[in-house]
Amino acid sequence: MRSILWDVDSQKLKIINQLVLPAELRYLEAETFADIYNYFRSIAVSGDQATAVCGAFALYFAAREAETQEPAAITEAVREAREQLIQLRQTAVNFQLLTAKILQRAGAFEGSADELRTFFLQEALEAAERDVETNLAIARYGAELLHDGDEILHHSSTGALASVDFGSALGVIRMAYEQGKRVHVYVAETRPRLHGSRLTAWELEQYGIPYDIIVDSAAGHLLRAGKVDKVLFGAERVAANGDVINTIGTYMLALAAYDNGIPAYAAFPLASVDFGSASAEAIPLEEREPSEVLSLQYHGLPVAPEGARARDFAFDVTPHRLLSGLITERGVLCPPFFRNLSVLKQFGRDE
CATH class of the missing domain: 1.20.120.420 (translation initiation factor eif-2b, domain 1)
Structure with a gap:
C-alpha cells in the first residue's frame, strides 16, 4: 500500500x-x-x-x-x-x-x-x-527478532502511512506476519493525535494482523503483567549515541519496558541519525498548539473547563540505555550504540 x-x-x-x-x-x-x-x-x-x-x-x-x-x-x-x-x-x-x-x-x-x-x-x-x-530491509532484519506467538506493544504510526510503503516498526511486524508468524499487537492509542488508534490500527486492519487498542496509560500494566514480549516504535531523529527522539510517550513506554525486563527496539532508516549531535539533550523538541489537547471531547462535551490551559509536547527523548537494539536497513545494532553507529558512519550509510 x-x-x-x-x-x-x-x-x-x-x-x-x-x-x-x-x-x-x-x-x-x-x-x-x-x-x-x-x-x-x-x-x-x-x-x-x-x-x-x-x-x-x-x-x-x-x-x-x-x-x-x-x-x-x-x-x-x-x-x-x-x-x-x-x-x-x-x-x-x-x-x-x-x-x-x-x-x-x-x-x-x-x-x-x-x-x-x-x-x-x-x-x-x-x-x-x-x-x-x-x-x-529494515523489515527483514527486524522480523528476525520476532517469534511465533509474540505479543508486541507498538507506539504511534510507523507503517506505510508514515513513509512511502511498509514503514519501519510496523513494517517489521507486517513482515513477520507475512512470514507466517502468529503475532498479536497492542496498539497504544498515542494521544493527542491518536496516531495509534486512527492510523496504525487502520493499517493492521488492511493486513489482517490481530490487534487490540489500549489507552496509553495501560501500557505499564501490560508490561508488568507479563503480557508483552517486545516493544516496538520508530524514531523521528536519533543522536550519535543512540538516544531516540520520537512521538511523545515513547520514553515512558521504554522506561516501563526496561523496568520489567522487556526488550524495546527502535526501528528507523540510518538517514534519521544525526551524527552531529552526540546526544539528544541539546536537540530542540517541537511543542504544538494546545488546542489539539483542549479540543478533545467526551460524549460530545469538552474534556476541559472553559479557559483551561494546556501544553502539547510533540516528542520526547528516550535515552539509549533503555533500548535493547536499533533496527536499521544495515542490520540490528546492539549496545554500545555510539561505537556501532560510528562504524556505519565511517563506512558510509548507503554502502
Missing part, C-alpha cells in the same frame, strides 16, 4: 490524507509548493520518512514555479523554499539531510533551466523508491 504516489499523467503528487482516517481513505493532491507546505502545517502528512519524500517533491515544485530561466536563480529559490519547510519540521532530520543533499548536487549541476527542473523531479522519484527499498 503506497501512501505517496507520483501521477505521471497529471504531474501531481498523491498522498493519503491522514487526517480523515480511519473513517475514509482519501488522497490529497499536490501540484504546488504551497500544497506541500500546507499539508506539512496541517499534519495531513506526518512521519519522518513521509516528510522527507514529500519534501523532496516540494523542492521540485519550487523549481517548477521559479519564474526564471537561470539555473542558479532556480536553485536559490528552491533553497529558500526548503527553509520554509524546515521551520515546520525542525525535528525531522531525515528530511533535512535528504533535501540538503539534493541542493548540494543541484549546485554542481550543469545544464539548462528545464534540465535542472527535471533533475529535481528525478531526485524526488529516486528518494521515493529508496524509501521503499530501505523499509523492506
